[in-house]
Amino acid sequence: MSVEDNRYPLTSDLNGLAIEIAMMGAADEADVLAFARTLPPHDLLFLRRDITHPKVMQAWTRQIEEGSIVSLLARREGQLVGCSAVVRDEMSWSPHVGDLRVLVAPGGRARGLGRLLIQESFRVALGLGLEKITAQMTVDQKAAITAFEGLGFKPEALLRDHVKDGTGQKHDIAILSHDVAQFHSQLEAYGLTDMF
Ligand SMILES: CC(C)(COP(=O)(O)OP(=O)(O)OC[C@H]1O[C@@H](n2cnc3c(N)ncnc32)[C@H](O)[C@@H]1OP(=O)(O)O)[C@@H](O)C(=O)NCCC(=O)NCCS
Structure with a gap:
């Protein structure tokens, strides 16, 4: 199984804003590093590693080349x-x-935009034949929890004091998951499997 051929880049109309979604590659490394450095540190705590470090970013693009990560980038103008x-x-x-x-x-x-990226990545995950998808976030990321739950993800675990921010303060992590195999059988029941 693989990511759908020719789907990306695609342009999506988000309430009048044209957003281009494309696959990330090694050539985007510097752009993504600069983007990560503009984000509030708290927003990066859900990631296992600090992507504001060039070495972590290099490892990310290496994993893209190896096929263990499929990343999408959204650009506006x-x-x-x-x-x-x-x-x-x-x-x-x-x-x-x-x-x-x-x-x-x-x-x-x-x-x-968050919802659009989750939908597109979910589609990527289906294309890869994954059976279960997880997402983790600090418990105060209400938009993230709303977006994932709205797309059928269910709370699965709470890891207390699991991440430590730059000041040493600990934060809880929530893990949500989606049972894709069950989703497939629901599509089958409706005769919609040809869609994927
Ligand atoms: C999570 C994140 C990607 C959402 O991005 P976004 O572009 O604001 O998302 P959307 O506009 O698509 O909104 C997603 C949902 O959250 C809701 N929402 C948006 N902001 C919200 C807020 N401050 N509080 C509660 N709900 C909110 C929206 O109404 C929407 O709900 P719906 O899908 O039922 O319509 C963004 O907040 C982010 O980057 N957070 C930091 C990183 C993070 O925690 N990522 C999640 C880990 S996987």
Whole structure:
């Protein structure tokens, strides 16, 4: 299974704003690093590693080249305004599980871009044949929880004091998940499997 050929780049009309969604590649590394550095540090806590470090960013693009990460970038008038990633580890005991990550520039939030990136990444995950998708976030990310729950994700776990910010303060992490295999059988019941 693979990401749908020829789907990206695509332009989506988000309430009158033209947003271009494209696959991220090594050539985007500097752009994404600069974008990450504009974000409030608290918004990056859900990621396992600090993507404002060039070495972490290099590892990200290496994993894209190896195929363990599929990342999408959202641009408005050429300016990066959001990104997402589906991360999987085919050598682990969970090759059927993917973790979905999404980030939107603070100035571009609450206009549907987060939802669009989650929808597109979900589609990527389906194309990769993943059976379960997880998403994790600090518990105060209300928009993230609303967006994921709105797309059928359910709360699965709460990890207390799981991440430490730059000041040493600890934060809880919520893990939501989506059972794609069950979603597929629901589509089958409606005769809609040809859609994917
Ligand atoms: C999560 C995030 C990507 C959402 O981006 P966004 O562009 O604001 O999302 P949307 O505009 O599509 O809104 C998503 C939903 O949240 C709701 N929402 C938006 N802002 C909200 C807020 N401040 N409080 C509560 N709900 C909010 C919207 O109404 C929408 O609900 P709907 O899908 O039922 O219509 C963005 O807030 C972000 O980058 N947060 C920091 C990183 C993070 O925590 N990522 C999630 C980890 S996977």
